[in-house]
Amino acid sequence: MAEEFVITKEQRDENQKKITDLLLSTKRPGMERLVEWIVTKTDFFTAPASTKYHLNCEGGLALHSLHVYQRLSEKVAQGLIKIEPDTVIITSLLHDLCKVNFYVKETKNVKEGTKINQYGKEVPNWVEKEVWGIKDSFPVGHGEKSCWYIQNFIRLKAEEYAMIRLHMGPDKNTYPDPFSETAKIYPSVVAIFTSDIESAYILEEKL
Ligand SMILES: [Fe+2]
Ligand SMILES: [Fe+2]
Incomplete structure (x- = not known):
């Protein structure tokens, strides 16, 4: 990926508005406080998405989250999978919340x-x-930390917890593998995993 890729302040502000509007549209109890925490206590809208891979630029994390939202929404729109609209918003936009106050x-x-x-x-x-x-001040794991941050403010449904916890795909060297076992119950864990890697390795690779 080209290091010089820049997300302008205007684009970052626009992404922030899109993300906060979508999250607040869910009307999930506690969401207003969660959004307020993200906006005032974290660097979610300025953080990169990675140190040297996809979208390693200011505002990369928010843009990546929107890409995953778009990819996951498309899978639902195409009829590949049924996922509640609020679940699409919450899981895609917050799956990498663990990356706030981290870079x-x-x-x-x-x-x-x-x-x-x-x-x-x-x-x-x-x-x-x-x-x-x-600088990881709470190294409990990637999806795990996102779930923990989110559940400080709102309750996640079992499917949403599964999607965020397992969005990175199968764990290595574990049998039975929690990813494939959970995918039998909630195929949406597969849809968010593919949305995430399609965004990071295909879409954002071209930027
Ligand atoms: Fe992730
Ligand atoms: Fe991601």
Whole structure:
């Protein structure tokens, strides 16, 4: 992905409005407080979606969440799967809530080509670059942490909990695998997993 991809302040504001309007439209008890917490106590609308992979730019997390919302909505609209509209909104927009207050800007020395030094010798050219790092103050797991944050404010239905907890797909080396076992009960865990990887590895790869 091109590092120079930029989400402008106007686009970030527009994404914030879209996301908060959609979340509030669910009328889920506690949602107003959850939205207020996200807006005033977290960096959800400025955080990147990753340190160096998909949408590693300011506002990337919010844009990625909207992409997953669009992908998941399309699967429902196409008749592939039935998921309640509120469940689509809550799970897609909040699946990566664990990434708030998580990324920090750091400086790092990186090699950028070569230069000729004072003795006429070709040497590596080191430059100081600003990169995204990670500071995880609550490392309980990815989907787990999103569910925990959300459930501090609203109640998740069993299906919504399953979708957010398992949106990263099957766990490695576990049998029975919670992902495939849960997918038999809630096929929507498969739909959010594919929406997530389609967004991160196909759609956002082109940006
Ligand atoms: Fe994720
Ligand atoms: Fe994601």
